[in-house]
Amino acid sequence: MSRPVFVSLPLLLLLTAPAFAAHFVTFSTRSVSDGVGVYANGTLLLRTRGSVPHSFKPSDVARRLTEAALNGLKPTQVRVATANGTAKLLANGTVLLTVDKATALAARNTPGALVETWASGLRRFLRTPYVVLEPSDDLLVPVGEQRPLRYGGTATDGLGFTSLAPEIAVVCDDRAKRVAMVKALGKGTTVVSAALPGAEPLLVTVEARYRAAYITERAVAQVTAPPLPPDDLRRVLRNAALNAVQPGPEATIELGEPRPRGSAYALAVRATGPELLPASGEVIVNLEATRPPNTQTRELLISNQPERITTHGTLLREQLLGTSATRLLWHHVNSCSTALRSVVRVLNRSSEPARLHVIDAITGPASDEIFVGHTAMVRFLQLWGQGEGYYLTVPGECMLDLYDVRLAPGLITSGLMCLTPQEPRDLLLEITAENSWPLSAYFVALPPHLAVEPPLTNYRFEAEKTVSLTHEAGGPWTFYHIGKDYSENIRGQKLLGDYGVYYRLATTFRNATTGRVKCEVAVRASGGVARATFLIDGQIVETGLLQGAREQVIHTLWLDPGEQRDLPLRTIPESGSNYPVTLILRSSRQPGATVTSSDGG
Numbered sequence: 001m002s003r004p005v006f007v008s009l010p011l012l013l014l015l016t017a018p019a020f021a022a023h024f025v026t027f028s029t030r031s032v033s034d035g036v037g038v039y040a041n042g043t044l045l046l047r048t049r050g051s052v053p054h055s056f057k058p059s060d061v062a063r064r065l066t067e068a069a070l071n072g073l074k075p076t077q078v079r080v081a082t083a084n085g086t087a088k089l090l091a092n093g094t095v096l097l098t099v100d101k102a103t104a105l106a107a108r109n110t111p112g113a114l115v116e117t118w119a120s121g122l123r124r125f126l127r128t129p130y131v132v133l134e135p136s137d138d139l140l141v142p143v144g145e146q147r148p149l150r151y152g153g154t155a156t157d158g159l160g161f162t163s164l165a166p167e168i169a170v171v172c173d174d175r176a177k178r179v180a181m182v183k184a185l186g187k188g189t190t191v192v193s194a195a196l197p198g199a200e201p202l203l204v205t206v207e208a209r210y211r212a213a214y215i216t217e218r219a220v221a222q223v224t225a226p227p228l229p230p231d232d233l234r235r236v237l238r239n240a241a242l243n244a245v246q247p248g249p250e251a252t253i254e255l256g257e258p259r260p261r262g263s264a265y266a267l268a269v270r271a272t273g274p275e276l277l278p279a280s281g282e283v284i285v286n287l288e289a290t291r292p293p294n295t296q297t298r299e300l301l302i303s304n305q306p307e308r309i310t311t312h313g314t315l316l317r318e319q320l321l322g323t324s325a326t327r328l329l330w331h332h333v334n335s336c337s338t339a340l341r342s343v344v345r346v347l348n349r350s351s352e353p354a355r356l357h358v359i360d361a362i363t364g365p366a367s368d369e370i371f372v373g374h375t376a377m378v379r380f381l382q383l384w385g386q387g388e389g390y391y392l393t394v395p396g397e398c399m400l401d402l403y404d405v406r407l408a409p410g411l412i413t414s415g416l417m418c419l420t421p422q423e424p425r426d427l428l429l430e431i432t433a434e435n436s437w438p439l440s441a442y443f444v445a446l447p448p449h450l451a452v453e454p455p456l457t458n459y460r461f462e463a464e465k466t467v468s469l470t471h472e473a474g475g476p477w478t479f480y481h482i483g484k485d486y487s488e489n490i491r492g493q494k495l496l497g498d499y500g501v502y503y504r505l506a507t508t509f510r511n512a513t514t515g516r517v518k519c520e521v522a523v524r525a526s527g528g529v530a531r532a533t534f535l536i537d538g539q540i541v542e543t544g545l546l547q548g549a550r551e552q553v554i555h556t557l558w559l560d561p562g563e564q565r566d567l568p569l570r571t572i573p574e575s576g577s578n579y580p581v582t583l584i585l586r587s588s589r590q591p592g593a594t595v596t597s598s599d600g601g
Contacts, residue, residue, distance in 0.1 A: 061097055
């Protein structure tokens with residue numbers, strides 16, 4: 001009996017497949033002892049030996065075979081094309097592989113004869129009716145979405161699909177498009193069974209998982225009186241980008257820094273989480289200029305009790321009422337032995353999103369309490385006077401950190417904000433000192449203990465005072481002590497120094513003399529070392545550092561005989577300085593001028 005002869009091919013070996021009844025076919029590749037093989041249902045079809053030309057990869061052959069089979073590849077559609085000393089194996093016009101002279105010579109054959117041998121075996125294999133599925137093993141479907149299970153071949157008429165766990169995934173067969181759409185309804189793992197009459201079913205494992213996030217590509221950030229300071233711009237851009245992200249349960253969101261992109265800004269977003277499908281993308285945020293809200297600030301919230309933080313906890317918790325504007329002032333020193341995270345946040349207890357207009361001025365951490373209070377006040381009055389601010393959105397039942405800073409021991413943070421809700425929502429404002437830092441950039445879900453009625457600090461006051469002052473040229477000086485007549489709220493709490501209260505000082509100078517008069521507005525540090533900031537005719541005017549009983553002239557004007565002039569002044573007692581300070585209106589007559597009014601001179 002003669003022994004069979006095996007021809008060793010350095011590149012590929014084609015083995016014919018046995019005949020089957022109508023069956024499912026899966027093309028794949030895996031390593032064999034002397035190379036890599038291309039398989040159909042475990043039967044080796046093609047095998048590489050030795051080095052593989054750069055132009056050919058077994059995985060490409062399997063992929064191209066699958067695509068051709070999905071289109072119902074028939075034996076008659078398998079052919080060989082030769083040209084320029086090479087031969088190509090084609091499946092319905094698709095090139096599966098190419099053999100050149102060197103490859104054929106190593107197999108002791110010509111390119112055309114070698115490829116024809118492979119083509120003959122493939123034609124024999126395709127004579128048995130078959131069905132191909134793609135994918136044929138595992139299908140990953142995000143919850144709430146659907147993914148295609150494509151099928152094709154030459155025996156699809158009796159094909160049917162069944163989900164073994166419809167509560168996790170359902171399957172809908174579109175015969176016209178030759179695709180079964182698998183939709184995930186809940187998290188879990190199930191199996192979709194593809195059945196053919198007389199054949200073993202093909203089982204496709206379906207894993208349904210939540211996405212870590214859905215990311216919208218574009219967003220809009222609204223600002224008033226641009227351009228914003230860099231830190232405010234960063235805050236509004238990040239808020240707009242985060243509102244373009246819908247996170248999955250327990251997802252962690254990483255948000256990149258804003259990068260200019262033409263007239264817009266781009267922020268990279270990456271979302272991950274346990275058993276979640278990672279998501280990443282880029283949100284393009286366009287800035288849109290709009291008007292600030294036209295509302296008067298009536299309420300003032302103060303966070304200064306205690307001024308020195310000795311442990312972590314809530315320092316202020318108050319409600320934002322309706323759509324009224326609320327001014328917030330805080331000033332705290334970390335007197336702990338470790339660093340703290342100082343946070344200002346809004347909590348939305350409503351199920352609907354809350355939109356707020358924000359003007360803020362924040363300084364610190366620093367060690368000079370007069371410096372931080374004064375710097376914050378100068379910036380706030382500048383921004384507030386110009387209406388410069390931005391809009392932020394807080395999703396329903398979530399918290400938004402408006403500001404946070406790492407406060408090392410002994411350092412101070414100070415700031416002012418004006419917050420105006422755009423719709424009536426159930427909103428809380430908190431200032432906290434925390435001993436942990438968040439891992440996610442996203443909005444934090446509202447803690448259960450704050451969903452009910454939490455205790456409030458109730459340290460709120462009237463936000464404004466109006467004072468009228470008149471000075472008669474040549475007469476006695478006019479004095480007013482800003483912060484001396486402290487505010488008191490309905491609970492009897494005293495706001496010594498009136499820190500954070502907006503003073504509208506309507507000053508009037510009258511010259512009843514016959515000469516031209518020089519008038520001055522001066523500020524005296526009557527409560528200790530202090531600085532003060534005023535808006536005079538819309539311009540910011542700052543004092544220097546005034547020691548006790550020292551004064552500084554902040555405005556000068558000249559009045560002609562019989563002239564009267566109104567000079568509106570605006571100021572807010574500022575954190576870190578010692579109030580009260582004394583406002584002085586005075587004048588000096590030119591030599592020879594006499595008083596013509598009836599009250600003397």
